[in-house]
Amino acid sequence: MPNAKSQLQYHLLQPGKPIEGDWCHFPIPSNIEVGESSVFDTSFCFKQYFSKLPLGLKVGKNVTIKSSVLATEDNGYIEIGDNTIISNASIAAYNKIIIGSYVYIAGGVNIVDTDFHPIDPASRLADTIALSPAGDKSSRPLFQSKPVVIEDDVWIGFNATILKGVKIGRGSIIQPGSVVSKDIPAGSVVAGNPAQITGGPND
Amino acid sequence: MIKIFAQDIEQDGEGNLRVAYDWYNGLLPQNMIAEEQVYFDTSYSFTSFYSEKAEALSFGFASGNYGRSNIITGKKGTIRVGQFTILEATNLISNKEIIIGDHCMLSWGSVVTDSWITPSILPVAARRRMLDAAASSNRHIEFDQPRPVIIEDNVWVGFDSVIMPGVRLGRGCVVGCKTIIHEDVPPYAIIAGSPPRIIKFLEPTDTEEQKRMALETHLKEFA
Numbered sequence: 001m002p003n004a005k006s007q008l009q010y011h012l013l014q015p016g017k018p019i020e021g022d023w024c025h026f027p028i029p030s031n032i033e034v035g036e037s038s039v040f041d042t043s044f045c046f047k048q049y050f051s052k053l054p055l056g057l058k059v060g061k062n063v064t065i066k067s068s069v070l071a072t073e074d075n076g077y078i079e080i081g082d083n084t085i086i087s088n089a090s091i092a093a094y095n096k097i098i099i100g101s102y103v104y105i106a107g108g109v110n111i112v113d114t115d116f117h118p119i120d121p122a123s124r125l126a127d128t129i130a131l132s133p134a135g136d137k138s139s140r141p142l143f144q145s146k147p148v149v150i151e152d153d154v155w156i157g158f159n160a161t162i163l164k165g166v167k168i169g170r171g172s173i174i175q176p177g178s179v180v181s182k183d184i185p186a187g188s189v190v191a192g193n194p195a196q197i198t199g200g201p202n203d
Numbered sequence: 204m205i206k207i208f209a210q211d212i213e214q215d216g217e218g219n220l221r222v223a224y225d226w227y228n229g230l231l232p233q234n235m236i237a238e239e240q241v242y243f244d245t246s247y248s249f250t251s252f253y254s255e256k257a258e259a260l261s262f263g264f265a266s267g268n269y270g271r272s273n274i275i276t277g278k279k280g281t282i283r284v285g286q287f288t289i290l291e292a293t294n295l296i297s298n299k300e301i302i303i304g305d306h307c308m309l310s311w312g313s314v315v316t317d318s319w320i321t322p323s324i325l326p327v328a329a330r331r332r333m334l335d336a337a338a339s340s341n342r343h344i345e346f347d348q349p350r351p352v353i354i355e356d357n358v359w360v361g362f363d364s365v366i367m368p369g370v371r372l373g374r375g376c377v378v379g380c381k382t383i384i385h386e387d388v389p390p391y392a393i394i395a396g397s398p399p400r401i402i403k404f405l406e407p408t409d410t411e412e413q414k415r416m417a418l419e420t421h422l423k424e425f426a
Contacts, residue, residue: 012212119405121407121408121409123408124375125421193381193397
């Protein structure tokens with residue numbers, strides 16, 4: 001008979017505390033603050049967590065983080081409200097990503113607060129050299145980053161993408177596959193690439 | 204002359220090329236030309252590399268394949284990757300020719316293909332013949348009328364985008380994420396959306412002088 005205890009998928013997220021029997025072994029960061037009953041399933045979540053801030057991640061209570069990636073650069077900060085579920089999504093913060101309470105983020109979603117590379121052709125060319133095996137990565141040119149804010153009660157569908165600088169208003173629904181590049185007012189339903197408002201939740 | 208790659212490459216008595224410490228027990232293609240400082244990542248990227256051409260694949264100086272790219276060729280496929288170009292979990296499918304210039308960035312999940320459906324294979328019977336042929340050989344679908352794809356220098360392709368057969372992406376252009384490109388994109392355009400539209404044009408700042416300065420500034424040996 002399989003031991004029911006060994007089938008437990010979720011583990012309490014606690015600063016600096018590894019999961020026993022985890023399939024991978026990335027350190028659980030200490031510069032995080034977590035409310036009660038918030039859980040995650042594997043340290044793979046922190047594979048690319050490099051935040052050097054005194055507080056790089058703040059998680060509310062009753063949050064579920066399942067097979068997702070919370071990536072931060074040196075100055076990156078991620079905040080997640082209460083009762084939010086993040087399932088198989090990637091959240092990458094160079095600067096700041098704020099996610100509210102009662103938010104649902106579905107599989108394949110990318111939320112990023114940066115373009116990862118410069119847009120200007122000359123800087124972009126320089127970036128390919130700096131990033132190459134022959135390059136000096138510490139010399140990378142600067143590139144843009146703008147905070148992302150996802151307010152309470154927002155649902156984000158499968159494979160949707162939320163780009164830098166976007167604020168999604170309270171209660172909105174982002175349909176699967178959308179690419180959101182501009183602010184979305186509260187109570188909207190949006191779809192498409194680029195995402196367009198197709199209705200409100202009460203329509 | 205022994206080339207210095209960004210990873211150790213081992214060659215056995217039969218000329219087989221292996222990436223040292225590869226997680227996948229496979230080989231790199233022998234009909235490949237790689238300049239120095241190239242990063243191959245894993246032989247898993249080349250499991251469907253069936254080209255019989257003499258120089259089917261080339262990697263320019265300090266170009267790299269990162270993560271689980273699929274570099275797929277038919278019998279007559281050729282793929283050229285320029286200097287400093289970054290393939291990040293990219294899918295390249297060639298039955299004829301894909302040319303990628305210098306300083307390009309292809310993001311995760313992007314696809315560049317010189318082969319897809321042409322009028323001759325609209326009939327179901329024709330498509331069944333292709334799948335039958337694949338099933339009785341190497342399981343690779345050989346397309347009849349591939350059209351070369353050319354990606355000029357300093358092009359950036361966003362994640363999950365698809366570059367379709369016959370397309371030329373102009374120098375310095377940027378293709379946004381999840382964008383399907385069927386037609387040529389002019390130099391320095393930013394194109395995104397579904398259907399794709401040109402959002403704006405960038406200043407052509409990537410001059411030879413700028414490139415020379417960048418090489419002086421960002422290479423390790425000068426750092």
